[in-house]
Amino acid sequence: MNRLANRYRNILDFALSSLFRRKGKNLSLLAIYTLIVFALASLMLFVSAMKREAAVILKGAPSMVVQKMAVGRHDLIPLRYAAEIGAIRGVGEVMPRLWGYYYDSLIGANYTFMVSASLADYPEDIIIGNGIARLRNLAEGDIMPFNAPDKSPILFNVRRVMSHESELAAADLILISEKGFRTLFNFPTGYATDLALTISNPKEVAIIAAKIADRFPDTRPIPRSEILRTYDSIFDWRGGMMIVMLSSAVFSFIIFAWDKATGLSAEERKEIGILKSIGWETSDVLLLKFWEGVVISLSAFLMGVIIAYCHVFFFSASLFEHALKGWAVLYPRFRLVPAIDPYELAILFFLTVVPYTTSTIIPSWRAATADPDTAMRS
Amino acid sequence: MIELSHVTKTFNVGRSSIFTAVEDVSLVIHSGRLTILKGPSGSGKTTLMTLIGCMARPTSGRIWLRGFDQSYTGDLGTPEEVETSGLPERFLTEIRRRTFGFIFQQFNLVRGITVLENVMLPAYPSGESHGAFRRRALELLEMFDISRHAASRVDWLSGGEMQRVAIARALINDPGIIIADEPTAHLDTKLSREFMEIIGSFKSSGKTILIASHDPIVFESPLADTVVEMRDGRITGTAGIP
Numbered sequence: 001m002n003r004l005a006n007r008y009r010n011i012l013d014f015a016l017s018s019l020f021r022r023k024g025k026n027l028s029l030l031a032i033y034t035l036i037v038f039a040l041a042s043l044m045l046f047v048s049a050m051k052r053e054a055a056v057i058l059k060g061a062p063s064m065v066v067q068k069m070a071v072g073r074h075d076l077i078p079l080r081y082a083a084e085i086g087a088i089r090g091v092g093e094v095m096p097r098l099w100g101y102y103y104d105s106l107i108g109a110n111y112t113f114m115v116s117a118s119l120a121d122y123p124e125d126i127i128i129g130n131g132i133a134r135l136r137n138l139a140e141g142d143i144m145p146f147n148a149p150d151k152s153p154i155l156f157n158v159r160r161v162m163s164h165e166s167e168l169a170a171a172d173l174i175l176i177s178e179k180g181f182r183t184l185f186n187f188p189t190g191y192a193t194d195l196a197l198t199i200s201n202p203k204e205v206a207i208i209a210a211k212i213a214d215r216f217p218d219t220r221p222i223p224r225s226e227i228l229r230t231y232d233s234i235f236d237w238r239g240g241m242m243i244v245m246l247s248s249a250v251f252s253f254i255i256f257a258w259d260k261a262t263g264l265s266a267e268e269r270k271e272i273g274i275l276k277s278i279g280w281e282t283s284d285v286l287l288l289k290f291w292e293g294v295v296i297s298l299s300a301f302l303m304g305v306i307i308a309y310c311h312v313f314f315f316s317a318s319l320f321e322h323a324l325k326g327w328a329v330l331y332p333r334f335r336l337v338p339a340i341d342p343y344e345l346a347i348l349f350f351l352t353v354v355p356y357t358t359s360t361i362i363p364s365w366r367a368a369t370a371d372p373d374t375a376m377r378s
Numbered sequence: 379m380i381e382l383s384h385v386t387k388t389f390n391v392g393r394s395s396i397f398t399a400v401e402d403v404s405l406v407i408h409s410g411r412l413t414i415l416k417g418p419s420g421s422g423k424t425t426l427m428t429l430i431g432c433m434a435r436p437t438s439g440r441i442w443l444r445g446f447d448q449s450y451t452g453d454l455g456t457p458e459e460v461e462t463s464g465l466p467e468r469f470l471t472e473i474r475r476r477t478f479g480f481i482f483q484q485f486n487l488v489r490g491i492t493v494l495e496n497v498m499l500p501a502y503p504s505g506e507s508h509g510a511f512r513r514r515a516l517e518l519l520e521m522f523d524i525s526r527h528a529a530s531r532v533d534w535l536s537g538g539e540m541q542r543v544a545i546a547r548a549l550i551n552d553p554g555i556i557i558a559d560e561p562t563a564h565l566d567t568k569l570s571r572e573f574m575e576i577i578g579s580f581k582s583s584g585k586t587i588l589i590a591s592h593d594p595i596v597f598e599s600p601l602a603d604t605v606v607e608m609r610d611g612r613i614t615g616t617a618g619i620p
Contacts, residue, residue: 003505010502014495021490267489274486275499277433278547279475281468284503372433372474 011284015291030300037304037352038311042320044344045312047236052339054231062095062196063205065222066212076191081216085195088211090204096192098181102146102174107135109172113184116175123179125159131171133161149186156180197221264363272364276372285368286361293360297353304352305345313338380407380430380555380586385439385463387425399425401611402439407588408603409445409554412581415590416597417608423590424559426608430588431478431557432462432470439463443477475500479548481558485540487532487547493519494528497546504551511550518546522576538569545576555586562593570595577601 019026066085068077079096086094098115111132119125128138138144142158162170181187199205209221264272272285280288311317387400400422407413407430415423428434429441441463462473479500487496494515501511519525522542527535532543541561548556558577562570570593578601580587589596597605607615 006507007503007505010505010508013508014499014502017491017495271488274488276471277474277480277482277486278500279471279478279551280500280503281471287503371428 007284008287011287012291015288015295018288019292019295026296030296033296033300033352033356034304034307037301037348038307040352041305041308041348042311042317044348045308045340046317046320048341048344049312049337049339051232053337055228061224061227063199063202063224064197064209065097065227066195066197066216067220067222068194068216069218069220074194075218076188077194077219079190079192081219082192082195084215085197085212088208088215090199090201090208092198092200095196095198097194097196098178098187099193100181100185100187102184104136109135111174112172113174113176113181115178115181119159119175119177119180121177122159123177123183124155124157125177126156126180127160127162127175128158129162129170129173132174133158146184148184154184264367268364269367272367273370273372276368276370282365282368286365289360289364290357293357294353297356301349301353305348309338309340379409379444380588381405381442381444382430383440383442385426385429385436385441387422387429387434388437391437399611400429400436403611403613405606405613407586409586410581410584411603412577412587412589412599412601413604413606414597414599414602415588415606415608416592417614418592420610421608422611423608425611427557427559427588427590429463431480431555432465432474435470436463443473475504475551477553477555479551479553479556481541481544481548481556481561483560483563485544485564487540487543489533490531492529493524493532493535493543496532496543497550499547499550501550515546515550518549519543522546537564538572541565541569541573542576545573553585555588556580558587558589558591560591560593561589562591562596567595574599574601 066077066081068075068081077096082094082096085091100113102111102113103109104111109132116127119127126144128144133139136144138158138161140158140160143155144158146154146156148154156176162173176184182189197208199208205223205225209223212219212221275285275288276282311319382403382405385400385403386398388396388398390396403422403426415426417423425434429436440461442459442461444459460473462470465473488499494512497515497518498511501515504511516525516528519528522545524535524539524542524546527539527543532540535543541564548558556577562573565573574595577587577589577599581601591597596602602618604616604618606613607617
């Protein structure tokens with residue numbers, strides 16, 4: 001047992017000094033390899049963290065949202081629908097919601113307006129998201145002007161700026177009273193933007209959705225699971241797009257690594273012959289080449305993943321944010337909650353470490369199975 | 379003792395380029411003696427030494443190894459005798475590592491690593507502790523007066539120094555038999571005589587030595603016990619102690 005451990009340790013020792021003597025070549029390989037792992041791991045960590053974040057936010061979302069449709073588009077929903085939907089068995093609370101978008105031509109950004117019951121007594125006040133405050137340089141107590149549809153100016157007092165923690169969900173959000181909302185958008189009375197439903201038994205969601213669709217054919221019930229799926233698809237799509245962009249770099253690396261790994265130089269071939277002639281077995285040579293491959297690929301994997309972890313969770317994926325977070329003027333600034341999915345990490349490991357290590361062994365195996373007397377004749 | 383019986387080695391069997399390098403060689407190499415294989419280039423000396431040193435297998439004929447420590451070969455033969463010509467690769471490797479020390483014509487040192495690492499190379503896969511064989515390697519470097527170069531890369535050494543590193547490497551596993559192929563081909567007269575002095579010390583320590591050479595400094599040396607002359611793959615004459 002001790003001899004076996006010694007043999008592994010000694011050959012690893014030689015593998016390290018063997019790698020070290022081709023410093024330039026191996027360090028450049030390690031750098032490119034690390035960069036590829038970093039890019040892929042950043043994408044992977046970011047996309048899964050965003051999906052997890054969206055899932056956490058949507059946990060507090062209503063069980064179902066009912067929208068009215070007109071010519072295939074979202075329309076305002078009459079408030080009388082709320083009473084009738086509320087009468088369906090299994091539906092708990094029906095909450096009419098008032099929300100909409102406002103385009104600020106001054107900075108070219110879209111804001112999301114949402115009515116908050118907490119502002120019912122303050123029709124001239126608004127609470128703004130951190131992103132808006134940053135972009136418009138606003139603070140508590142400032143006045144924020146808007147234009148009504150007839151271009152008449154309406155002024156609101158900034159009552160409060162939302163906390164930094166809520167920025168992922170609320171960077172572009174403005175909370176407003178119902179009165180202020182209806183005045184600003186000239187919103188008709190007796191209508192809401194949509195209805196938020198509370199359904200206590202999640203198993204009944206699909207049945208209730210079917211009943212609503214049946215009784216109100218001009219509506220579209222959207223269960224929470226569907227919203228979550230949409231978020232997932234958006235982040236998967238953005239991640240996929242980044243992978244397509246990165247694929248040229250990945251393929252160049254694969255060709256480079258394949259060439260490095262599979263082709264043995266005349267010098268390496270001669271070395272294998274020398275090792276065999278002085279008493280190394282084929283398996284010893286393979287172990288040496290295995291260690292060399294493992295040292296390069298495992299180091300690149302670990303360094304790439306650690307740098308990606310810092311990049312995503314400490315620097316908010318600053319290199320990829322424009323592609324991954326969206327294309328809005330109003331980028332949310334936030335820190336994702338650090339988390340690693342071992343399954344995804346294992347996939348990345350098998351896609352990076354295993355192919356490289358294997359591809360270094362095969363050509364060495366071919367050279368190592370040759371008769372050692374070639375070294376005598378070189 | 380090494381005994382060869384009707385050994386033949388043919389390359390490229392079944393092809394138009396078929397070539398017989400060693401033909402019907404029978405020979406006895408006695409323990410503790412210096413045997414020289416003498417002959418021109420292409421006479422089959424190197425091939426014969428690769429067969430004796432378990433680097434290749436003969437196409438026909440048999441080779442026995444007698445009187446050396448063969449405990450590691452398990453039940454392949456009696457402790458006193460093992461037939462190497464028919465052994466599987468892993469046993470041949472084990473015998474090669476423990477019984478033979480090789481000194482090559484071109485030295486065959488691994489470039490880019492240090493002198494010390496080169497000397498230790500044959501011991502790495504043996505499973506021995508690194509500290510133990512490192513100590514031994516340093517002693518050998520001391521013995522051959524090159525310990526000052528231990529941490530230097532072999533690329534920076536002179537021909538004579540490289541030769542001594544190659545000899546130290548051949549001795550790291552304390553083999554019973556030393557095989558040297560044209561060891562003086564790249565050395566001047568002074569260094570060649572120094573090499574023969576080292577061989578003399580091996581001989582007096584009881585090692586069996588086999589040298590292939592066409593250098594008169596080697597085959598005319600008074601240290602040589604037997605000189606076997608080869609031409610076209612065959613033995614054409616034997617001088618000295620038979």
